[in-house]
Amino acid sequence: MFRSSHNRNVDKRCLRNTKDQWLSTMLKRFDSDKDGRLSKEDVGNAFRAIGLSPPDDQTFASLSDVDENGNRYIGGDEKIRGLVKYVKKRIKF
DSSP: OOOOHHHHHHHHHHHHHHHHHHHHHHHHTTOTTOSSEEEHHHHHHHHHHTTOOOOOHHHHHGGGGTSTTOSSEEESHHHHHHHHHHHHHHHTO
């Protein structure tokens, strides 16, 4: 079946969105106290589950664009998307 390049681009975006959604859902499952925020420990557990070494203090602090208020928690869908981008860079996803 003939597929235009436009359809391939749409397919790639759909696949990317599906991967992003999967990572986002997976990360949210590690919210140990179910308060809608991920602590450094929660993030570490999620990283270990996908085969990454957990972020050290310096690395976690470098996620300042994700943890804007510096409270050492990552919460909200927008912030989780930032963490998803970070994870994707680390695992070449």
